[in-house]
Amino acid sequence: MIPEIKPEGSPEPKTEITSEVPPEPKTEIPPEIPAQPAPEITPELPPAAVPRTRWQRLLHWEYFGLSIIVLVTLIFHFASIPLSPNIVWDEKWYVGDARSIISGTGELRPEHPPLAKLFIVAGDYIFSGFKTPEKYSGATVYQYVGSDKTANIIIQVSDATLFSTGQAIRIDSEQMDVKGVNVALNQITVERETGGTVAAGHNMLVKIYVFTDNAFEWRFFSIIIGTIGLIVFYFICRKLKFSWKITMVATFLFAFEDMTFVHSGLALLDVYMVTFMLAAFLAYLDEQYLWMGVLLALSANCKMNGVLIFIPIFIHWAIYRRDKWKEFSISLAAAAVAFVFFLVWCDVFITHTIENPITRITSMLSATSANQFTIPKLSISSRPWTWIYPQFVNPEYNSPFIAYSYDPQVVISFISTTIQLLIVPTIGYLIYKAWKKSQTAVMLLLWFLATYLLWIPITIATNRVTFVFYFLPTTPAICIGIAMAISDWLDHLKKRRLELNRISTGIALSYGGIGLYLLIHLAIWIAFNPGIPTMIRPLLSALNVH
Numbered sequence: 185m186i187p188e189i190k191p192e193g194s195p196e197p198k199t200e201i202t203s204e205v206p207p208e209p210k211t212e213i214p215p216e217i218p219a220q221p222a223p224e225i226t227p228e229l230p231p232a233a234v235p236r237t238r239w240q241r242l243l244h245w246e247y248f249g250l251s252i253i254v255l256v257t258l259i260f261h262f263a264s265i266p267l268s269p270n271i272v273w274d275e276k277w278y279v280g281d282a283r284s285i286i287s288g289t290g291e292l293r294p295e296h297p298p299l300a301k302l303f304i305v306a307g308d309y310i311f312s313g314f315k316t317p318e319k320y321s322g323a324t325v326y327q328y329v330g331s332d333k334t335a336n337i338i339i340q341v342s343d344a345t346l347f348s349t350g351q352a353i354r355i356d357s358e359q360m361d362v363k364g365v366n367v368a369l370n371q372i373t374v375e376r377e378t379g380g381t382v383a384a385g386h387n388m389l390v391k392i393y394v395f396t397d398n399a400f401e402w403r404f405f406s407i408i409i410g411t412i413g414l415i416v417f418y419f420i421c422r423k424l425k426f427s428w429k430i431t432m433v434a435t436f437l438f439a440f441e442d443m444t445f446v447h448s449g450l451a452l453l454d455v456y457m458v459t460f461m462l463a464a465f466l467a468y469l470d471e472q473y474l475w476m477g478v479l480l481a482l483s484a485n486c487k488m489n490g491v492l493i494f495i496p497i498f499i500h501w502a503i504y505r506r507d508k509w510k511e512f513s514i515s516l517a518a519a520a521v522a523f524v525f526f527l528v529w530c531d532v533f534i535t536h537t538i539e540n541p542i543t544r545i546t547s548m549l550s551a552t553s554a555n556q557f558t559i560p561k562l563s564i565s566s567r568p569w570t571w572i573y574p575q576f577v578n579p580e581y582n583s584p585f586i587a588y589s590y591d592p593q594v595v596i597s598f599i600s601t602t603i604q605l606l607i608v609p610t611i612g613y614l615i616y617k618a619w620k621k622s623q624t625a626v627m628l629l630l631w632f633l634a635t636y637l638l639w640i641p642i643t644i645a646t647n648r649v650t651f652v653f654y655f656l657p658t659t660p661a662i663c664i665g666i667a668m669a670i671s672d673w674l675d676h677l678k679k680r681r682l683e684l685n686r687i688s689t690g691i692a693l694s695y696g697g698i699g700l701y702l703l704i705h706l707a708i709w710i711a712f713n714p715g716i717p718t719m720i721r722p723l724l725s726a727l728n729v730h
Contacts, residue, residue, distance in 0.1 A: 208240050248656075249432045250418050254411055255359055261407045261449040264595075264714040269399045272595050273564075273588075275451045276306060278380020279402050282361055282451075283395055285534050286318055292380040293589070295551030298530040300456040301484040303405040308397045311404065317397040318354070321346050323389045325355060326370065333376040333383035337363075341392065344370040352378070352395040355386045359395075402451035410448025413459035414439050416466055417660055423469040424624050428666070434667035436702065437603065440709040443588075443652075446597040454656050456486035460492045461657060468497050473508060477515035481522035485530070487549060487638045489657065492521070492638070494618040496630030504623055555649045564588055565649045568639040572600060572607040588650045599655060602705040603662055610665040617668070624668070631661040670698060 271279055281292050282304040291298060308317045326340040341347070344367045351362040353374070360383045364373035376383050417438050421431040438444060447455045460483035467476035476497070483490030501512060524541045531539055557565060566586050588597040611632060617625035636658040643650050677691050684691075 297485045300453040307401045307404040311401045321392045321394045329386040354393040410455045416462045430671040437663040442600045453487045473511045473515035477519035480519045485526045492634045495634035588632040628661045
């Protein structure tokens with residue numbers, strides 16, 4: 185076939201070009217669903233802590249251990265009173281002084297400041313219903329009584345039925361103890377010059393007075409003030425940044441040290457002095473300088489030795505603090521003013537007269553320095569250097585410790601052997617810690633120097649008599665030093681345990697040694713505690729044990 189040829193220029197026929205694309209499928213649009221909030225993702229929380237029970241809260245209370253120590257010491261202090269209801273050694277001076285103040289006949293031992301004695305007077309008044317614990321017996325002297333205390337021990341009285349053995353009586357200003365009563369002859373047998381009084385002549389028909397006070401009244405404030413001293417000691421340790429455990433170790437050592445416990449339960453002066461001294465030291469640590477000065481004055485107003493704690497305080501402040509110098513200077517002035525004020529006020533209360541304070545202070549200092557060592561030596565006196573080591577080979581003493589007591593004596597006062605044996609090692613340890621820049625160690629060394637070491641040159645130079653209880657103000661420093669050493673040793677043991685990842689035999693023995701030491705310390709306190717027999721006796725009686 186011959187293709188058709190079209191003339192040039194003729195138009196092309198229009199052709200419709202279409203692409204055959206399949207139609208898009210119809211998609212059904214689902215109905216709009218409201219947007220749901222995204223689930224909140226919270227971190228997994230630990231289970232809620234179970235609230236502690238009342239007993240658990242009590243056991244974790246910071247002061248629980250301190251409360252136990254305070255409670256135990258209080259129980260045994262008050263339990264000890266019935267065992268020794270009569271005057272015990274130096275109580276004869278201070279109870280006698282208190283009775284003389286009550287009678288209006290003045291102080292009998294003016295070489296000591298009067299504040300602590302007034303605490304004894306306060307106990308007598310409070311527990312006597314705020315009435316004078318002295319009454320007229322109803323009887324009079326029926327003869328002239330001379331001043332010879334050995335020849336005039338049997339006194340004729342108008343009515344002997346008004347007296348009983350064991351009573352303390354007063355004729356004029358002389359105190360006596362009734363040792364026997366003869367009703368048929370109207371006579372009483374007495375011990376004269378008791379309470380520190382001096383035998384004197386007494387005329388016929390002079391009234392005889394009877395003291396109605398008792399041991400609970402004399403010793404009440406000693407127990408309370410001594411207990412406060414324990415609490416103050418605890419807070420001193422906390423202020424020195426000790427951990428709770430080491431603070432409890434130090435407080436345990438201090439509370440159950442024999443001499444500390446005994447003096448806190450008798451009508452003596454030292455417990456008041458030491459407590460105010462500790463309070464002044466705590467005020468210094470807390471930078472309460474004005475209160476420090478006032479408390480120093482109160483300590484010295486109980487016993488002049490209380491001022492010695494100012495020596496370590498001042499040196500420590502001059503070396504390490506030197507802050508608030510105006511406040512510190514004012515505190516020194518406040519201490520001096522407060523000391524004079526309290527001294528004068530107490531004397532006015534006692535004598536109703538104002539004495540020149542300079543004359544009074546001079547008189548106190550000269551009276552105490554007049555007490556000298558004698559030959560033969562007074563059995564209860566001792567040289568200061570003998571207090572810091574056991575007396576196993578010393579022929580002057582019949583025991584391994586120097587006891588401050590009379591023979592026979594129910595109550596024995598001595599430095600607990602667990603403390604005494606560690607005095608010298610503790611001082612060596614504190615010297616090492618001071619060399620390592622420990623301010624606490626320096627303070628404790630200064631404390632030891634001022635309250636103990638000074639007595640050695642004093643007694644050598646003056647032959648002034650000293651007694652082992654003069655170490656009482658030093659005991660807190662030694663107890664803190666021992667606790668510091670135990671703390672360092674426990675830290676070392678913990679480090680070794682972590683290094684070895686086990687408890688070696690040496691570590692176990694060290695832990696056991698520390699526990700045994702504390703147990704022996706408590707055992708000594710139990711063995712010489714006068715209250716233990718008092719509490720055990722009813723139990724043995726109930727069990728029919730003889």
